[in-house]
Amino acid sequence: MTLVQLGHPARARRFLADVERARFHDAALWQIRERRDQRAAELPEWEALRELGARIKAHTLAELPEYLERFEQNARRHGAHVHFARDAAEHNQIVFELLRARGVTRVVKSKSMLTEECGLNPFLERRGLEVVDTDLGELIVQLRREPPSHIVLPAIHLRTADVSETFSRTLGAPPLADAQSLTEFARSHLRAKFLAAQAGITGVNFAIAETGGIVVCTNEGNADLGTALPDLHIACMGMEKLLPRAADLGVFLRLLARSATGQAITAYTAHYHGPRPGGELHIVIVDNGRSALRGEVRHRASLRCIRCGACMNTCPVFRRSGGHSYETHVPGPIGSILAPLREPSAHQSLPHACTLCGSCTAVCPVKINLHEQLLELRERQLEGPALERGRGSLERTLAQLLGWLLKSPSRTAQLGAVLRWLCRRLPALTRYGALRRWTATRELPPLPAESFHVQYARRRAERARSPGDIGTRRE
Amino acid sequence: MRVALFIPCYIDQLYPDVGFACLELLEAHGVQVEVPAGQTCCGQLLTNRGALRAARPLAHNFEATFAGYDHVICPSGSCAAALRRQAESWQDRTRGASTRVVELCQFLVSVLGTPARAPAFPHRVVLHESCHALRELGLGRPSELGPGHGLSESPARQLLCGVPELSLVEPARSDECCGFGGSFSIVEPDISARMGSDRIFDFERLGAEVVTSTDMSCLMHLSGLMQRQCRPLVAMHISQVLVGRTPPIARVLPRTGPQ
């Protein structure tokens, strides 16, 4: 991840400085949001599906230990091996050991936010393995040595020219000007990798407790290619990916692609039960903070997340700041909850990278109350457990002071009158400090000589002397 | 029926005419409204930053000031939502007046039922549906929801549709956030300005002359941008539109002199 934490506002400023790119980013993601709207509108039962999705996930999280055991039992029955990792380090070690023991040096990997979270690629690369990301967007950012900026559209922050430059510089590609030829180039580059691979690592979209199977959804077919050719398939999953029954997939497969990309379904929805004949399947189930999150009553719902990215596509802030501004592997609204919960001191700006507009909550296919949780994280920063408090006691003190001032009508009136007077007399003041952040781009609001309450009181007094409606008299 | 008018602090301090337009509007509907003198702020300035404890005295003051009224009318979706949220989180002691808060347009449409005939407003108007009114208070149909949600058009929209000679235009992005977000406007000033500018651009493309909303806070932010950028678009609170105020003049010539 990024080494230097600048915070969201500073990074957002940089992102917006490239006006054309920022405009493209916003328009592209808005278009995906619109396509999601169209897919949702096609199904009169859309809101009922969201409700079902939320309840199935909530139920599964409540009964998680039972479902984990059931899944493990059934997966083993099919000949899969099931491993449990308490954290990212253990996950990486398990995966590495599986590869090392079989003398694997060439690995292909399809998209898995979990492996991003655990930092698997650098871990394996430092130990001499070649890990090729096969999702085109992931491949591009891998070649650029930067993190993905969106969990579904990893390269959405890049233009065609950037991709062309990357392919030329890192793969020796000829200068290619359009997406078609760049994709064609990647196709043959990756085909060679698929055919030479000794192991395929995938993520898991859904794991079915009842059958012991795992489901992987892609549009490119890269997960399928990566598991159909090498003999070793390692599937990495967060433990919250479980579903109770195969039939539950009916709900989630109707919700996932529609929410993520505005497609009715992805091109490939692969169901794996056990290894290929002559092959091996290893499923690595990871905690890495999820059990702690399950223990947080007010944030447990965020474990329902199916990593569709709809919240990112709709978020007006995400669209205008880009995933890299969040400085965490899963960005956007859901990431702004997960990251501060995992590392409060490192991500203090994230709960504030939000206007509380609520659009994210309204699109979430599993009805996570995203914006409410972001507000709760702000409360936590000020009034939560001491270890997690950020923003210092200065803000708490100022808040107390403001609360004391504003509870009294006379103090409010005095404060308001003084501030208005100051801004009228000394407009230069408004170009400094916090006010500067307003006046840099906006005119100040009007600064009337008298407040409503002062005028109202005077009119009432006047009316007591002569009748007539107070409201109809104009200043 | 005892009805009180809650005047949001920024309307009190910065936009007093909006308060008077609300009174005029209610009086035109035959509603006798009281404006209790002891009122102050809804506290969202503090609660939206997470300073719940600091905002508590404000909640107590609100309850004390507005006890005994059947309806507390609030000409701001965000203040109404903040007061309702406060009611939910402090059920034990302060349940009461905050649960009887109703946004201005919602009062006219749902409580009164038959809105009075508004004066003509011969202008092209775009309604900016505030996020709090729309998604928190459920006043309107958020574009995110699929069919079958059972929600009706926002009361603000319904009222505007009844205004003679008013031409209502629809933005391409029907309900995207304007970017004010309270402290967001200064904590994330670049994004805030970009969001507002994009909204203004959307409105202008439609040839809108006036942007209106239930929320003066959104309009304060948009207006600040419009004036700085010298756009031919002005902002008016919905109460001002509904009582037929003349739109302010847009300052379209670029400013000379120091910014």
Added chain:
Amino acid sequence: MSSRDELLARLRAQRVEPVPLPALSGDWITYPDREAQFRAALARAAGSVVVAPEGDVRLAVGRLGVVQQAARFCSLVAAVPGNLPCPSEPAGFAEVEVLLCQAEFGVAENGAVWLDERVAPLRAGLFLTQHLVLLLERAALVDHMHAAYARLGARVGQTGYGCFLCGPSKTADIEQALIVGAHGARSLVVVLY
């Protein structure tokens, strides 16, 4: 204690209010003309549909442009021979231009078809082939995904590999330009009979 036991113990020690598992019933959409819906949905996914005249799949397949131009056409369907025997190793399918396979049923809602290992024992072929042609019985169309899983029943857990396949492989990862034919098949034709 192993990580597994540690994790399960930690989860069990947590107090989580029970949430009942909802029944999967609902007023799901049904299509008066499933075939028309299927065709439209598949077209949106960059796939295409062809109807075999009088159910003559051999004729219909033979008329397809991709088949006529293919030097290496393999068939997994006994009734319709290709011009090349199917490879016996997964990697062998990299040379195949057109692969013909039987789909078990289709889903009108989204244009996807279900196939599994029984029809494609060497699953690699489905992704390595340049072009994919699938046969589908017109009567084997269900309305939506709930019906699909009901139809599959327990079988979904009894096959090592099963897949809902919808259209050819695609990506929009470069500036959101939709490119058909990412790493898998460049085209997909469903022949209805």
